[in-house]
Amino acid sequence: MSANDDLLTFLRETLGSTGVLTDDLERYRVDWAGARGGLPLAVARPATSEQVAQVLGYCHRHDIPVVPQGGGSGLVEGALPDSQTPELVISLERLNKIRSIDPINFTVSVDAGCVLQTIKDAAEAEDCTFPLALGAQGSCQIGGNIATNAGGLNVLRYGMMRQLVLGIEVALPDGRLLDDMKALHKNNTGYDLKQLFIGAEGTLGIVTGAVLKLYPRPQVTRTALIGCPDVASVLKLYAQARRSCCDLLTAFELIPRACMELALEADPSLPDPLDAPHPVYVLMEVAASGPADLDSMIEALFERGLEDGLLEDGVLATSDTQAAQLWQLREAMLEGQQRRGEHLRTDVSLPISQLTAFHDQAEAAITEASPDSQVIAYGHVGDGNLHFNILPPAHLDDDDKRSLLHELEEQLFAIVAEFDGSISAEHGIGRVKQPYFLESLSAPEHDIMRGLKRLLDPRGLMSPGRILPRMQR
Structure with missing residues (x-):
């Protein structure tokens, strides 16, 4: 038997016949942006955290490179199988249960393969909210969100995934399972190990479970679209909104007219929201979990913005349907870009x-x-x-x-x-941004990152060539 036959035998014995795929692998080779990877050795579909660890242990012993895969919504080619060196894809799609939810502690414990929308719905049923909001929330998995430190629309108020994860479970490269699934809002005991794996893009281990932070479900939400003369006015209006909305501001999105036209082109059923076009727009949302006069807050912001020349027109959604229509403009412009073919997408x-x-x-x-x-x-x-x-x-x-x-x-x-900025706010590095990322690293940063990689993955088998170059052995 060949080494690959041995691998397939092990996988079938460990995961069962439905846990291994060797044919019809096309959907595991492409991502949302249309990028295409190579043909994997196989696709392993473990159904438990222990099975993920067992698979990694086997691959560690037999020098088999692996790449974990979630919902396929990544944009930096980090989860696609390599086209030069065949890798084992480990899909978390069967590891998809909500383990428990605690509305008093405001936490939910989940498998890494849970679809984000499923978690949001479960929180909603307990009068809570999980605030991570992404365009791909109907397909992306929470393990991928954690591995890429996802941001989305509500970072302004709730933070990124680093701020939303209380506990974590990780299958380590050598096959051990790190269980740190503590539902503690305060825990100051030594190094915060979970932060090593949040944003690591599967290069240090595979996230198999997490304890996530919930919040009270907003009882009142208001959405507004505002037309502004330029970007400078948008930023000044933002500063006013932060001060006048009592920390209830959840989203503040900049949309130039060019994007608005892309949205209207992609979805002709959407109306142009204001009476006349404007150079730039703001899509903002304010939400409260208790009684608050949000309409008055936004109207006061409108009045002051008009007086200061920061806005030219605006509309406040008067129904959930109208609010959803305004947010649909934000989603449709992405589809409009995609229809234009190959383009530069940065973050x-x-x-x-x-x-x-x-x-x-x-x-x-x-x-x-x-x-x-x-x-x-x-x-x-x-x-x-x-x-x-x-x-x-x-x-x-x-x-x-x-x-x-x-x-x-x-x-x-x-x-x-x-401007001392970052080339990646939320999409990650993967393979696409690696050259620019490496150029930006200081010597101490490079040494520490390489040291962590060698400590946790000494054989360089976890997502090799992503974030850092392939390890020389």
Whole structure:
């Protein structure tokens, strides 16, 4: 028998016949953005944390590289199987149970393969909310959210996954299971080991379970769309909103007119929300779990914004249906981008006070370098996260588009560095952003990261070549 036959025999004996796939693997080779990976050795589908650990232990003993996979909504090619060196894909899709929920402690314990929407629905049934909100929440899995330190629309109020995870369970590369599933809101005993695995993109182990923080379910939510004259006005309006909305501001999204037109193009059933077009828009949401006069807060913000020249028009949703329609504009613009074909998708982070200067400098630089390209810069300005994307000229062939976009990306990231920003606010590094990430590391940062990798994964078998280069053995 070959080594691969031995692997398949072990997997079938350990996971059962439904726990191993060797045919029809196409959906495990592509991600949401359309990137394509290689053909895996097989797809292992463990149904328990112990099975994940057993599979990793076998791979550790037999030098088999592995890559964990969640819902396939990643954007940096971190979960796709390698095209040069065959890897075993470990899919967490069967590890999908909600273990327990505690509405008094405001926690929920879950398997890593739970779909985010399932967790949100379970919290809602207990009059709680799990605040992570993503466009892919109907398909992404919480283990992937943890492994990439997902952010989303509500970071402004609730923080990223690092702030939402209280306990964690991880299958380590050598087959041991690290059980730190404590539902404690305060725990100051030594090193906080769970933080090593949050954002590690599966390079140090596979998250198999987590204890997540819940919040009281909002009883009142108000959504507004505001038209503004420029990005500088948006940032000044944001500062006012933070002060006037009593820490109840949950989302504050920047949407330029170009993105609005992409949304209307992708979904013609959506109406242009205001009477006239505006250069930029703000989509904001305010929520309270108790009695609060949110309408008065927003109306006061509108009045002051008009007086100060920071906004030109706005609409406050008067029903859940109208609010959902406003948020649908935010989702439809992503579909509109996708329809335009290959484009540069970035996920940068800046100090909030520097967003206007960065935006203007970057837009001017890109326009000068490629006048026929279209800049569409939008994002979660309330936490300094800007998705600065670029649509290349439609007349270029695919090779020329890729070459141009690579040059523009280098130029853009150089400007990010000037502002002491980050090239990844929430998408992660994976393989796509690795060269720029490595250039940004100081010597101490590089040494510590490589040291952690060698300590936990001395054979370099966990998601090799993601975040850090493949280890030389």
